[in-house]
Amino acid sequence: MLTLSCPSCGAEVRFRSHAAVMAVCEYCRTGVLKDPGSVGDLGKIAEVLEDFSPIQLGTAGTWNGRSFTVVGRLQLRYDAGFWNEWYLLFGDGETGWLGDASGQFTITVDRPTDEKPSPFDTLRPGMDVTAAGERWVVADVRTARCTGGQGELPFRVGDGWEAKVADLRSAGRFLTLDYSDGYPPKVYDGTSVTLESLRPQLLRDDDAIRQTAGRYRGKVQALDCPACGSGIKYLPGMTANLVCPSCRAHLDAASPQVAVLRAGEKLAAVRTTLPLGAEAKVGNQKLTVIGVMRRADDEGTEWTEYLLYGPRSGFTWLVETDEGWQRSNAMDSWPARRGDSVLLHNVGYRRLYAYPARVTFAAGAFNWRVAVGDTVQVEEFEKGQERLTAERTDHEITWSRSKPLALDQLKAWFPGVLKDVMPPLRKPAALTDGSRYRGAAKFLIIVAGALNAVPLMVNFGGTIAYTILAGLALYLPAIFLDNNDSQ
Incomplete structure (x- = not known):
C-alpha cells in the first residue's frame, strides 16, 4: 500500500491497487496523481x-x-x-x-x-x-x-x-x-x-442510504412535479427519468433537485387497465406499477406496456394486447442467430414478426429516458407459447422473454383492480392456425365435388379432369396466401 499526502488539504490518500493511477481525496475531492517523487494535483473531482x-x-x-x-x-x-x-x-x-x-x-x-x-x-x-x-x-x-x-x-x-x-x-x-x-x-x-x-459484505443498509440520499433506495416515494405541482411516484436510485401523468413534463430525477427536461403538453387523460401505483402480490413479493407506456406499430395496432418493480424481483413488464396479456423480463443470456431463427439453450425459435414500434403515450417512472415518438425496431421469435423479442435503436439492442399470462392469474395478483375486465374475444381457430385459406379452399372443393357427383357418375372420364383442375385452382392459391400470412 502506498500513502501520499493530498497536495490540496494534506490528508492521507492511500493506494491499495498497484494499477491505480489516481485517487480522489475523500476530504477535499482533489484528484491526486500517483507519483511518490512529485505529488500531482489533478483538480477537483x-x-x-x-x-x-x-x-x-x-x-x-x-x-x-x-x-x-x-x-x-x-x-x-x-x-x-x-x-x-x-x-x-x-x-x-x-x-x-x-x-x-x-x-x-x-x-x-x-x-x-x-x-x-x-x-x-x-x-x-x-x-x-x-x-x-x-x-x-x-x-x-x-x-x-x-x-x-x-x-x-x-x-x-x-x-x-x-x-x-x-x-x-x-x-x-x-x-x-x-x-x-x-x-x-x-x-x-x-x-x-x-x-x-x-456474496457481498459491508453493503450499505437502507438507513445509511437514506442518510446520504435523503430517501430510501427502491421504495416508492412521491415528489411534486416542478412544472404543474402534481404528485409523481417513483423509485429513488432505480428510476432516474419520470414523465408527469398530468402535464407530460419529462423530469430528471437523478439530479439533486428534480429538473424539468422538457415542458409537457396538456393532454387528455389516457385510461389504462392497470393504473399507476397499482400493487400486485405475486407469491410473497409485492410489485408496484411505476410506469405505463402505449406503443403502436406501422399498421396502427396499439398495445400497452406496464413497468412493475419489486424490491427483491427487480423490474418486470406486463404487456396488454387485443389477444391477451403477457409477462416479460429482460434477458441476461442472449440467443444466437441462425438465419431467420434464433437458438437459446439448444432450443430453436422461429422468426414471427418484424416491425417498428413507436411510443404514443408514456407516464410514470422509467429506468431510461422515454418520450412520445421514440421508435425501436422489433423482431419477435416464437417457440410454442414462449416468445423472444429483440428491440433495437441506434445505440443499443436488448432482448426479453415473454409468456402468456391468464387473466384469472392477473386478477389474483391485483385483487379488486381488474374485477370488471373481461377476457379478449378469441379468434376462431381457422383464423389463427396459419391455414385459414386452405380450410376455405377444402370446403369449396367438397361443395364442388358434391355438385358434380351426378356428372361424374354419368361421364367419369370426361369430367374428372375438369374437377381436378378446378380443385387445384382453388387450393394452390390458398397455400400461397397462407404462407404469405405466416410471414
Whole structure:
C-alpha cells in the first residue's frame, strides 16, 4: 500500500491497487496523481449524484472463486440515463470493474489481446463482429460523460472526461471495448451477475442510504412535479427519468433537485387497465406499477406496456394486447442467430414478426429516458407459447422473454383492480392456425365435388379432369396466401 499526502488539504490518500493511477481525496475531492517523487494535483473531482447504490468503497465479495474489494468508483451519464462503474481489487492483486445500472450488474476484467477490433465509429447495435478471437454481437454503443468519482482509479479522470464504450454479447458472456483513450481499445471480458451471487459484505443498509440520499433506495416515494405541482411516484436510485401523468413534463430525477427536461403538453387523460401505483402480490413479493407506456406499430395496432418493480424481483413488464396479456423480463443470456431463427439453450425459435414500434403515450417512472415518438425496431421469435423479442435503436439492442399470462392469474395478483375486465374475444381457430385459406379452399372443393357427383357418375372420364383442375385452382392459391400470412 502506498500513502501520499493530498497536495490540496494534506490528508492521507492511500493506494491499495498497484494499477491505480489516481485517487480522489475523500476530504477535499482533489484528484491526486500517483507519483511518490512529485505529488500531482489533478483538480477537483465532482461529487457523485444521489448515492442510492448499496455498494460502497470497502464492499467485499467473491466472483468465480476470487475475493475482491471495491476501491474506486466512476459515475457515468449518457442521454438516456446513468450508471456506476466500481473499481475492484482482487485478492491476487489483479483488478476489474463491477457495472451497476438500475439493479443489473456485470463484472469485467482486463483481457489483453493483440487483435485490433473494429473502430468505434463503425460499430452498430446488432452487428456481428470478431473481437479477442471470438464472434460477438454488438449490444450497446455509447459515449458517456463522467459526472463524479471516488477512491482509486486506473486512469486520469478530470472535468469533462468522456468514455467511449461498446458492449458485446455472446449468450451470457460480456465483452467491453473501451475507446476512451483512442484506438485500439482496451478489452474487458466478463459476465452478467446478481448482487446476491457475489456474496457481498459491508453493503450499505437502507438507513445509511437514506442518510446520504435523503430517501430510501427502491421504495416508492412521491415528489411534486416542478412544472404543474402534481404528485409523481417513483423509485429513488432505480428510476432516474419520470414523465408527469398530468402535464407530460419529462423530469430528471437523478439530479439533486428534480429538473424539468422538457415542458409537457396538456393532454387528455389516457385510461389504462392497470393504473399507476397499482400493487400486485405475486407469491410473497409485492410489485408496484411505476410506469405505463402505449406503443403502436406501422399498421396502427396499439398495445400497452406496464413497468412493475419489486424490491427483491427487480423490474418486470406486463404487456396488454387485443389477444391477451403477457409477462416479460429482460434477458441476461442472449440467443444466437441462425438465419431467420434464433437458438437459446439448444432450443430453436422461429422468426414471427418484424416491425417498428413507436411510443404514443408514456407516464410514470422509467429506468431510461422515454418520450412520445421514440421508435425501436422489433423482431419477435416464437417457440410454442414462449416468445423472444429483440428491440433495437441506434445505440443499443436488448432482448426479453415473454409468456402468456391468464387473466384469472392477473386478477389474483391485483385483487379488486381488474374485477370488471373481461377476457379478449378469441379468434376462431381457422383464423389463427396459419391455414385459414386452405380450410376455405377444402370446403369449396367438397361443395364442388358434391355438385358434380351426378356428372361424374354419368361421364367419369370426361369430367374428372375438369374437377381436378378446378380443385387445384382453388387450393394452390390458398397455400400461397397462407404462407404469405405466416410471414
